[in-house]
Amino acid sequence: MLYESLCAVTTTPPLSCESIALSLTDKNQQGEITSNLALQLASKLGLAPRTLATTLQKHLQDNPHIRTVDVAGPGFLNLTLTPTFWHQQLQALLAVKTPLTCAIGNNERVNLEYVSANPTGAMHVGHARGAVFGDVLANMLQASGYDVTREYYINDAGEQINHLIASTLWHYQTLAGRTPPKPENFYPGDEIKHCAQDLYRQHGKAPLALLDQAPPTRTQTLRRHVTDSMLAIIRQDLACLRIRHDVFSSEEELHRSQAIEASIDTLTKKGLVYEGTLPPPKGKEDETWRPTPTLLFKAQQFGDEQDRPLKKDNATWTYFAADIGYHQNKLARGFTTLMNIWGADHSGYRARLQGAVQALSNGQAQLKVLLMAMVRLTVEGKHVKISKRSGNVITLRTLVEETSADAVRFMMLTRRHDAPLVFDMQTAIQEKRENPLFYVQYAHARCCSVLRQPLAQKILAQTDAPKSTPPGTPPLSSLTAEHEIALIKVLACWPYFFEKAVLALEPHRITYLLTMTAESFHSLWSQGKQNHQLRFLDENDSERTADRLALIQATQRILKAGLALLGITAMDELRDND
């Protein structure tokens, strides 16, 4: 809204300025709002930046919201706005029912695929990051008017599942009193053992009947049982982080329904599939490499480094082929924007799938791939190795149990998705400034604490009823202290920054803004300790108190709404009253 009002004022020169970005508030002495508008427009208009800035300055001076306009440096416009302007921003904020929403989505259907961990056991710490990221991004998109479907792709076909099935069968046979040789690629982990035990129990009366089944039938039975029980574990893990999906899609289903054939067929008709041989990997010696002709997708046409195989040597479809079928399926369901959240180890896979989506949709749909960088866990500052081989895997569940779902959700979003993240177990649960979630919750609790006071209740009851402000005085006009205005600015910028965060697909900006808001509020709070004039509640001045309560209400609502986007419930009270 700052943005718009400024644009409206500056459209006086003969050029639209929609595409020109303004920079917002800065806390130093260069005005409250600074704009590089003149610098940007000057070259287009063929004017010197400073002369353009000066003409703009003359127009802007007439604006009643603007107190001072300065031209500085090469042609910056530094504006100082009237307190009334900020009061109006605050009022506008209080007038909206749901503070953090916008309408940029236009009901566009977005398919957001995240987690999609292989159903091979419990989820670990790395999965948690992608899970939280996807979940919060979905929240943000929904709040912005997108029609979001949260999706999970179950990799229940392929070799890994075959290993799982073989391992389960081995456990099963052992339970039945037999001593079969351990299969190759035996899958360690208690989950498989439990899985076999469950199955044994179900077949209690005639456990050996399963072993007597013909191998294809037996495999089918085992497959369903294994994937079901692994998926149950995953769903529980996700549930303890309060993460949900709307749709679970099965890879196996794609194989069964001939969906893969159909999609490859589509690509073949477009002339993008051929039988060929790939060159050997460059710069890497591999004696086992043999040139083998296979079915290839022309990924190079879409910017990939090379064409990519669709069939394995054993004539079954590759994972890529199945994924093409899957994304064809997404497109068929009417999605034009697809977003996939992957671990950074899949970066080499991005170009080929984007190519496939482009080909399948004739360039009508786009696939955005967001790669999650690694998570490192520390305990008391020391790194905990997360390695599957050492069996030292910290599971998602352990992490949540030792901290909390709220802590994991917040901490996982304190960094950009493509930057590595260090998660410190102590910090996540500490009730200290350096735990940002606590810091934000504390600010919210403090807001609630003030609003709970009898005096506050009394004044709120008065202002809620008739309009008690005397006519002629603008509302909220008593909020003039530096720290009060500073807090209003932070609050007023939220809608703008929220929108930017959505467009950038960057949930971490929400945690950052929450921390900034809490900081500004805590700072204002402490002012009241130095200077009692700045305390929120003053029984001798109900006007000022009412205005300050409005500011606190706005702060409280923004904090609550921001936390809600993160899937975290704001706390009204933090201290135990024992």
Place this chain on the structure above:
RNA sequence: GGCCCCGUAGCUCAGUUGGAUAGAGCAACGGACUUCUAAUCCGUGGGUCGCACGUUCGAAUCGUGCCGGGGUCGCCA
């Protein structure tokens, strides 16, 4: 070796998509509780934004080349 991501204070990281004198937290030091919750706040010190060119009024941000870290490189998913 090819490709992708990253490199910002001693440590962990932001930096509003090209703006002015680059910001937080932790760690160090010094202050503020007759309270609307001091679980907080205020202040001080701390920088060749990996290096070098280039693009322009202007670069942590964009381009190219190096250096360093991580990931990945047909028949794993």
